[in-house]
Every structure is written in structure tokens, then in C-alpha cells.
Amino acid sequence: MTTTVLLISCPDTSGIVADVAGWVSMNGGNIVHAEQHTDHHDAMFFQRVEFTHDGTRDLAFFKTAFGPIATKYGMTFSMNELPWRPRTAIMVSKTVHCLSDLLTRSRYGDLGLDVQAVVSNHNDSRELVEAFGYRYEHVALGEGDNARADQENRVSELLDSLNLDLVILARYMLVLPPWFADKWYGKMINIHHSFLPAFIGANPYRQAHDRGVKVIGATAHYVSEVLDEGPIIAQDVAHVSHRDDVQDLTRIGRDLETVVLARAVRAHVEHRVLAWNNRTVVFG
Numbered sequence: 001m002t003t004t005v006l007l008i009s010c011p012d013t014s015g016i017v018a019d020v021a022g023w024v025s026m027n028g029g030n031i032v033h034a035e036q037h038t039d040h041h042d043a044m045f046f047q048r049v050e051f052t053h054d055g056t057r058d059l060a061f062f063k064t065a066f067g068p069i070a071t072k073y074g075m076t077f078s079m080n081e082l083p084w085r086p087r088t089a090i091m092v093s094k095t096v097h098c099l100s101d102l103l104t105r106s107r108y109g110d111l112g113l114d115v116q117a118v119v120s121n122h123n124d125s126r127e128l129v130e131a132f133g134y135r136y137e138h139v140a141l142g143e144g145d146n147a148r149a150d151q152e153n154r155v156s157e158l159l160d161s162l163n164l165d166l167v168i169l170a171r172y173m174l175v176l177p178p179w180f181a182d183k184w185y186g187k188m189i190n191i192h193h194s195f196l197p198a199f200i201g202a203n204p205y206r207q208a209h210d211r212g213v214k215v216i217g218a219t220a221h222y223v224s225e226v227l228d229e230g231p232i233i234a235q236d237v238a239h240v241s242h243r244d245d246v247q248d249l250t251r252i253g254r255d256l257e258t259v260v261l262a263r264a265v266r267a268h269v270e271h272r273v274l275a276w277n278n279r280t281v282v283f284g
Contacts, residue, residue: 002055003082004029004062005048005271010075012038012045019069020049027065029053035283046274048283050082080271085114086165091155091172092118096125098170098191101258102265103132111262112269116162119155121174141174152177159184168265169223171257178225186275188223189268190230191261193253195219195237200228205249215239216249218256220264222275231275233264233282 010016017036024031029051036047063079070077088106092099099118106113117135118125129136137158141151151174159167169190181188194204195217208216217237224230236259238252267273267282274281 001052003032003050003052004059005050005080005082006066007078007271007274008045008047008049008075009077009274009276010045010073012043013073016045016047016073019072020047023066023069024049024051027053027062028057037281037283042277044276046276046281048272048274078271082270083112084269084271085112086269087163088113088115088166088168089159089162089164090115090118090168090170092120092125092170093173094122094124095171095173096128097254098258098261099125100128101262102168102170103129103134105262107132111265113166113265116164117158119158121151121172148174152180156180156183166265166268168261170261175227176223181223181225181230184223186222189220189233189261189264190223190228191257191264192219192221192228193257195235196221196228196232205246205253209244209246209249212242214241216253216256218253218260220260222280224278229278231278231280233267233273233280234260236260236263 008020021031031049031051033050034048036045038045059079059081066077066079090099090102105111106115115134117137118129119137119139121139121141123138126136126138139151139155139158141147165187167184167188169188171191194208196219199207205216215237217235219232220234221232222230236256238256240249240252272283
């Protein structure tokens, strides 16, 4: 049997659930899991429908066949098969705990990523990456007035050459320009080491310590043109106290970062995320 996932967003109205369920049945499918959410403030409807079928009809057929219903309700929709192994690049700078976790999960099948390369502006993690058997690309930041733009262009060309479905920023510490973020919108996930929207930008653990917080957090989000303000996919927190210095917060936070990033990547790979109006609906 083949499993297909349908993601829907549209203005809320009556009849959507009945029509979608009837369409699945009429086209030889069997719904095995379905979730929905209505945003009453904006009168929007969101749904994820997972259905199985015998595989004699391909994805192109189902997308075309669903067109009339999508038109009727003004839907935006996507349709994909499971399992999905997205061609993925992981970008990192010097801090490797998120990278190491992703590589381990990928190697042993926990996330289902098809890692094409790890890209870094430093050479520090080459040995780790190559020990896992993955390709490592060091795209260094040079000197001069145009060094930053040149490095960004080289990274962009490299990513383009890999024919990727997903890019993960696993503590990549260079801020990407708006054109870069826009190019990969919805296909690039970042981990930020704070509970956004608190402590945007650099040194959030130092910011948190200086503010005397009693919880710290981590946030995984889609990258947008505005730094650390893309749609949030996953977050978590840990309690801390006045006894914890910046090093303690960093140590505690690393565990949060790895778990939150993996959780967000898994939700994306399983087609459980709908981004809308700089927010997300993340189905279970």
C-alpha cells in the first residue's frame, strides 16, 4: 500500500471535511489519520489527511483529481507520499552538538534524511562529518569589502548544485541576507538558542543571564528575511536558577537545542507543518 499526505489551508466554511473524506473514498483511498484546526480569529481552516491506496494511481493523478475541490473552497494544498527522504544539506559553524545529533539520527534512520553535504564557514567539524561518511564542504569567509557577499554567493551556488529539498541551519552563525532566506523560504529550518521572541540575535545565553531569567529555551523555526522571526515549528524550555552562570546555561541549553531541532525536522519531513501568516499549525 502507498501512503499519501494531503495538507490543506483555506477560509473556514461548512462542508470541507465531508467533501475531502468523500473525495478520498471516491478515488480508492482509505483515511488512516486525519487532524484539523480552525483559527477562529482569522476564520481559517487547516487539515492534514493521511490516506492509503493501492498505488495504481500516482501522485500527479491525485493532485489533478483534487483540483475541483481545491477551487471550490479556495484551498492552498500540497500532496506528498510517505515516507519522504528529503535531499538535505546541514549548515554549521563551530558548535557541533546539533550537527552531531542530526548525523547520528540520519545514519540510524531516526529522521529519514538523505544528507547530501555538510556546509560550514569553518573547518572544525570536517573530521566528525567524514567519520559518518558524509561530504564536507568548507566555504570560508575571505577578506576584503566583498568577502561576505562572495561567500554567500558561493554557498548559494553549492546548495543549488545539490538539488536539495531541505536546508538545516544547525548553529550556523552567519546571518543570511534577505535574498538568501527568501529563496529557501519554507525549506530552511534554523535552531535558535533562546525561547523566541526573547533574546533575538547573538549571545542569547549571555542576554538571558544578564536578565536573570528562571527559564531558558530553544526555538526551531523556518528562516525568513527578518532575523530569528520566521514561523516557529518547535520550542522547549528548561528551568534554571540564580546559581547558573553563562556556561551552565549553555550546557543546559545544548540538550534543548538538539531535541527541539530534531523535533522540528521530523515534523517537516512527515508533512505535519502548515505555515501561514508567520505562524504554524503543527499536527501531532
